[in-house]
Amino acid sequence: MANDEKLGQILTQLDNGLDQALKRLVAFLAIPSISTDPAHKKDVRDAAEWMGTELESLGFNVKIHDTPGHPMVVAKSQPGDARSVLFYGHYDVQPVDPLNLWDKPPFEPEIQDTPNGPVIRGRGAADDKGQLMTFVEAFRAWKAVHGELPSDLILLFEGEEESGSPSLRPFLKEHANDLRASLAMICDTGMYSDGRPAITTQLRGLVGEEVIVRGADRDLHSGSFGGLAANPIMILAQALAALKDENGRVTLPGFYDGVEDLSDTLRKDWEALDFDASEFLGRVGLKTPIGEKGRTPLEMVWSQPTAEINGIAGGYAGDGFKTVLPAEARAKVSFRLTSKQDPAKIREAFRAHVQSFVPDDCRVEFHAHGGSPASVMDTSDAAFGAAKQALSEEWGRDAAYIGAGGSIPIAGDFKEILQMDSMLIGFGRDDDRIHSPNEKYNVESFAKGARSWARILATLR
Amino acid sequence: MANDEKLGQILTQLDNGLDQALKRLVAFLAIPSISTDPAHKKDVRDAAEWMGTELESLGFNVKIHDTPGHPMVVAKSQPGDARSVLFYGHYDVQPVDPLNLWDKPPFEPEIQDTPNGPVIRGRGAADDKGQLMTFVEAFRAWKAVHGELPSDLILLFEGEEESGSPSLRPFLKEHANDLRASLAMICDTGMYSDGRPAITTQLRGLVGEEVIVRGADRDLHSGSFGGLAANPIMILAQALAALKDENGRVTLPGFYDGVEDLSDTLRKDWEALDFDASEFLGRVGLKTPIGEKGRTPLEMVWSQPTAEINGIAGGYAGDGFKTVLPAEARAKVSFRLTSKQDPAKIREAFRAHVQSFVPDDCRVEFHAHGGSPASVMDTSDAAFGAAKQALSEEWGRDAAYIGAGGSIPIAGDFKEILQMDSMLIGFGRDDDRIHSPNEKYNVESFAKGARSWARILATLR
Numbered sequence: 001m002a003n004d005e006k007l008g009q010i011l012t013q014l015d016n017g018l019d020q021a022l023k024r025l026v027a028f029l030a031i032p033s034i035s036t037d038p039a040h041k042k043d044v045r046d047a048a049e050w051m052g053t054e055l056e057s058l059g060f061n062v063k064i065h066d067t068p069g070h071p072m073v074v075a076k077s078q079p080g081d082a083r084s085v086l087f088y089g090h091y092d093v094q095p096v097d098p099l100n101l102w103d104k105p106p107f108e109p110e111i112q113d114t115p116n117g118p119v120i121r122g123r124g125a126a127d128d129k130g131q132l133m134t135f136v137e138a139f140r141a142w143k144a145v146h147g148e149l150p151s152d153l154i155l156l157f158e159g160e161e162e163s164g165s166p167s168l169r170p171f172l173k174e175h176a177n178d179l180r181a182s183l184a185m186i187c188d189t190g191m192y193s194d195g196r197p198a199i200t201t202q203l204r205g206l207v208g209e210e211v212i213v214r215g216a217d218r219d220l221h222s223g224s225f226g227g228l229a230a231n232p233i234m235i236l237a238q239a240l241a242a243l244k245d246e247n248g249r250v251t252l253p254g255f256y257d258g259v260e261d262l263s264d265t266l267r268k269d270w271e272a273l274d275f276d277a278s279e280f281l282g283r284v285g286l287k288t289p290i291g292e293k294g295r296t297p298l299e300m301v302w303s304q305p306t307a308e309i310n311g312i313a314g315g316y317a318g319d320g321f322k323t324v325l326p327a328e329a330r331a332k333v334s335f336r337l338t339s340k341q342d343p344a345k346i347r348e349a350f351r352a353h354v355q356s357f358v359p360d361d362c363r364v365e366f367h368a369h370g371g372s373p374a375s376v377m378d379t380s381d382a383a384f385g386a387a388k389q390a391l392s393e394e395w396g397r398d399a400a401y402i403g404a405g406g407s408i409p410i411a412g413d414f415k416e417i418l419q420m421d422s423m424l425i426g427f428g429r430d431d432d433r434i435h436s437p438n439e440k441y442n443v444e445s446f447a448k449g450a451r452s453w454a455r456i457l458a459t460l461r
Numbered sequence: 462m463a464n465d466e467k468l469g470q471i472l473t474q475l476d477n478g479l480d481q482a483l484k485r486l487v488a489f490l491a492i493p494s495i496s497t498d499p500a501h502k503k504d505v506r507d508a509a510e511w512m513g514t515e516l517e518s519l520g521f522n523v524k525i526h527d528t529p530g531h532p533m534v535v536a537k538s539q540p541g542d543a544r545s546v547l548f549y550g551h552y553d554v555q556p557v558d559p560l561n562l563w564d565k566p567p568f569e570p571e572i573q574d575t576p577n578g579p580v581i582r583g584r585g586a587a588d589d590k591g592q593l594m595t596f597v598e599a600f601r602a603w604k605a606v607h608g609e610l611p612s613d614l615i616l617l618f619e620g621e622e623e624s625g626s627p628s629l630r631p632f633l634k635e636h637a638n639d640l641r642a643s644l645a646m647i648c649d650t651g652m653y654s655d656g657r658p659a660i661t662t663q664l665r666g667l668v669g670e671e672v673i674v675r676g677a678d679r680d681l682h683s684g685s686f687g688g689l690a691a692n693p694i695m696i697l698a699q700a701l702a703a704l705k706d707e708n709g710r711v712t713l714p715g716f717y718d719g720v721e722d723l724s725d726t727l728r729k730d731w732e733a734l735d736f737d738a739s740e741f742l743g744r745v746g747l748k749t750p751i752g753e754k755g756r757t758p759l760e761m762v763w764s765q766p767t768a769e770i771n772g773i774a775g776g777y778a779g780d781g782f783k784t785v786l787p788a789e790a791r792a793k794v795s796f797r798l799t800s801k802q803d804p805a806k807i808r809e810a811f812r813a814h815v816q817s818f819v820p821d822d823c824r825v826e827f828h829a830h831g832g833s834p835a836s837v838m839d840t841s842d843a844a845f846g847a848a849k850q851a852l853s854e855e856w857g858r859d860a861a862y863i864g865a866g867g868s869i870p871i872a873g874d875f876k877e878i879l880q881m882d883s884m885l886i887g888f889g890r891d892d893d894r895i896h897s898p899n900e901k902y903n904v905e906s907f908a909k910g911a912r913s914w915a916r917i918l919a920t921l922r
């Protein structure tokens with residue numbers, strides 16, 4: 001009872017403090033912490049320090065750790081006798097180009113009214129600054145009511161999530177004893193649908209590769225050399241086109257090793273979700289699922305691996321026309337992994353595949369960009385059921401166990417390095433435009449997200 | 462005899478005037494007349510006016526004609542009773558990117574000493590400003606010796622050759638009576654090899670196409686949508702990769718309609734040239750001919766058609782990594798045509814080919830960039846033999862009849878619209894790096910080129 005009473009006060013506290021909370025988020029979003037772009041190195045640090053100051057003001061014991069890349073922010077509450085829980089989020093954001101497609105400058109965030117209610121518009125609003133602030137605000141309200149923070153909390157904020165987290169694993173290993181908790185809470189995922197909360201129990205892994213094919217030592221005139229000299233764009237196009245067969249299946253040898261079929265239970269659960277692919281694709285102007293024939297749309301994004309070309313460049317693509325055979329062409333390719341696929345083997349198979357298209361007088365260069373296996377959570381842990389229940393109460397609808405197409409390597413790293421299970425709870429929407437121009441986060445996601453964490457904390461404390 | 466004497470004086474005049482002639486060329490090259498880039502529109506006009514002033518000072522009657530694009534410079538010498546001859550060149554140049562690969566700024570031309578003798582370095586030095594100045598300097602010397610210009614000359618200088626010559630055909634039609642001569646001299650080609658002069662008797666045609674594939678109405682997160690949503694880069698890569706089969710043959714239906722095999726005479730002549738493909742490719746860091754199996758290297762560049770990707774762009778190709786499925790991807794593709802291939806049919810076949818790879822929820826857009834058939838000259842005209850003889854005397858080596866892989870649509874347009882044959886004589890070298898960084902023109906090509914025109918004029922006047 002006492003606890004329920006306190007919880008009620010915390011929820012009220014959150015409701016009354018919403019405007020102030022939004023002001024804090026807007027200030028946080030205004031920092032252009034693009035981790036992949038060296039030009040923004042200082043901005044990333046500024047974001048880390050902004051967060052550090054914020055947490056200190058709440059009474060956390062904060063350390064900002066330097067790494068070879070961007071800083072790690074670690075904060076701890078006072079010790080107690082509760083189950084220790086680590087909360088994770090990332091304070092870095094994606095690049096913003098193409099800038100001309102933004103209605104407002106990406107780092108001048110603002111609250112906008114939309115037909116679906118007010119939203120916070122700006123880069124990072126949903127991925128991940130808006131989301132991580134939901135639990136920070138929950139701690140703030142908890143302290144206001146209890147007079148102290150929830151005990152035995154560890155907060156870990158990363159600044160390299162959008163650039164492959166190069167420093168993360170070494171950091172987890174070096175500070176394992178400091179960071180190990182009995183459970184991790186990761187707030188970087190979405191709800192199943194507007195208004196229907198979810199706990200993500202499986203995530204796809206990721207292998208990123210940049211490939212550069214080099215031919216002649218200069219751009220060549222396509223008249224003088226065309227038909228005789230190798231064209232790096234054609235070599236690259238042929239290698240990439242051959243990654244998939246006519247059924248949408250990836251052709252790399254051994255690519256599907258370790259891919260398990262969906263359990264009957266999960267298959268039934270997912271069928272019950274009544275996912276409408278054409279409606280989902282319709283929101284972005286598409287309609288036809290292009291995945292492997294015979295797979296359901298949810299399998300295509302949640303439990304099947306993919307090969308995608310994320311970027312390509314070569315020769316002259318500007319205004320007008322330039323009849324050259326370019327000296328080089330480059331592409332960025334990423335693979336989403338499921339079940340037990342091995343990132344290292346898939347990287348190896350991709351490089352061998354491309355190499356086989358490169359003639360003896362051309363060269364190819366590869367750069368690895370992150371590699372992480374898929375994660376599948378153990379939902380038998382009682383904390384999962386309790387959190388599912390808390391979410392259902394807050395949102396007034398049954399929370400769902402779902403998969404996610406995106407990759408959150410940290411979940412796999414927590415398991416491997418800290419032997420710690422992760423619970424993935426987030427409040428993103430499919431139309432949040434993460435990684436795209438005009439990214440937004442619904443104010444409802446932010447407000448009820450914070451309330452959800454308050455409820456979940458109550459089940460843990 | 463009198464004529465031989467005069468010719469001797471003209472050649473001496475050219476030798477003594479070389480330094481001044483180089484100064485004029487350097488001034489001409491300093492004008493950044495990049496026709497394909499709207500930002501350089503005024504520079505292109507400046508180059509036209511520079512040329513107009515130059516020709517007026519020689520006593521030509523000059524008109525600079527406006528067109529919907531860049532100006533046409535037309536100049537005429539006094540009438541006489543000689544065979545009327547039109548000289549053609551283009552005063553526009555290619556774009557300069559990648560700028561960082563230039564040793565010196567492309568529009569700060571200078572004479573540089575090299576192991577192969579002095580060269581004029583700068584964009585346009587060989588293509589085509591340095592070349593067209595060879596006949597302008599020949600006219601200048603002729604006038605100095607004869608007291609007047611050679612009679613019955615028409616000069617035509619174009620400013621859109623590097624951007625598909627959109628205004629050329631309408632202009633030729635509108636001014637046909639003003640421009641028709643009994644023969645055209647085009648100085649925009651190369652010698653067969655260093656020191657061996659040549660007359661180009663066949664040229665490949667060109668069809669240029671820009672293609673843009675559009676998918677979702679925004680860039681998508683490759684985690685949330687990868688495997689389900691169409692990826693325009695993959696669609697484009699698969700369409701372009703399928704343009705050639707494993708034997709290097711173009712797969713478009715009807716592509717080879719009208720392609721004639723080499724005549725036995727020309728095949729023998731070309732074999733006699735002892736073309737060393739690995740040496741030719743070795744100069745640009747390559748070694749293996751990639752053309753259709755069973756073709757000789759000279760056939761690949763001179764008498765066989767090609768399909769080449771000149772540029773491609775899509776998604777994020779900058780520093781770092783961005784896991785998007787881009788909203789669009791674009792490429793520039795060009796086809797070199799031979800014999801009687803029909804540009805319109807090939808453009809149509811290409812568009813149908815790409816269209817067949819585009820799923821029903823994506824769109825494709827095409828932009829035509831010039832289309833011209835191949836040209837094959839009638840070498841039975843006595844002027845060819847006389848010019849061949851004059852070139853052989855100037856260079857002390859037998860001039861060769863050769864083919865060219867490049868496209869000079871003007872030759873076909875002259876034939877079609879003005880019923881006028883063209884003689885293609887130029888002094889470019891294979892290592893001139895035309896269309897590439899550090900373009901140059903050998904001073905020897907410039908000096909002996911002008912002397913060659915003086916000799917050829919003597920055979921015509």
